[in-house]
Amino acid sequence: MTKVLSLISTKGGTGKTTIALNLAVAFREARKTVVVLDLDPQATATAWSDQREDEDELSVLSCQHGRLQAVLQAARDNRADIVIIDTAPHSEAAALAAAKAADLILMPLRPEIFDLRAMANTVEMIGVAKKQPTAVLNAVPVRGPKVQEARTALEELGLETAPVTIGNRAAFGYAAIASQGVTEFEPEGTAATEVKALRKWVAKRLGAA
Known part of the structure; x- marks a missing residue:
């Protein structure tokens, strides 16, 4: 069964x-x-895909939110295991469509006060779809108390936080330039280890291990 993960x-x-x-x-x-x-x-993900050498091994499709259900059905018909929806930051219509379609919603945010304040709008919008997001702390500093402070703030708001955090690591930028994931660019690096751990957690939550 096809599982849908939305990043909102x-x-x-x-x-x-x-x-x-x-x-x-x-x-x-x-x-x-x-x-x-x-x-x-802006089609950033699509442009990334266009620069990859092997076009068949990973399918990235630009899609208007009005056609989301039709494209999702095509993915199901083709027996995709995982559909990952990447949304625009300032389009509530697209975000709402992605939320309604999702089996799991990840809400990335940096452990910074502006991100923590802004997330209330995201949570409220996702609530319209009668869904609850899981926060993922991203671009986390290597040292300092910000992670625990952010986790505490999220807990006080009653929001689940993924146990895996993603660090602020140069490998992500270098991999993007090469149109790769960090697990391809630097398979044994710390960034790759974090992404693999997040994948395992997401797979378990989706029942797609």
Whole structure:
């Protein structure tokens, strides 16, 4: 059965596309059939895919939110294991469509006060779809108390936080330039280890291990 993972945040710069693409590569490496649906008009994920050498091993499709259900049905008909939806930061219509379609919603945010304040809008919007997101702390500093402070703030708001955090690591930028995931660019690196751990957690939550 096809499982749908949506990356949603109404704030820009939280790392939705980075996490979506790196998870897609990691799932593919775990021998899953993966489709990424790029709902962002800027089409960053699609451009990343266009530069990859092997066009057939990972499918990234630019999609308008009005056609989301039709494209999802096509993915199901083709027996995709995982569909990952990457949304635009300032399109509530696209985010709402992605939320309604999701089996699991990840809400990336950095452990910074502006991201923590802005997430309330995302949570409220996702609530319209009668869904609850799981926060993923992204671009986490290597040292300092910000992670625990963010976790405490999220707990006080009654939000679940993924046990895996993604660090602020240069490998993500270098991998993006090469149109790769960090698990391809630097398979034994710390960034790759974090992405693999997040993939395993997501797979368990989706029942797609």
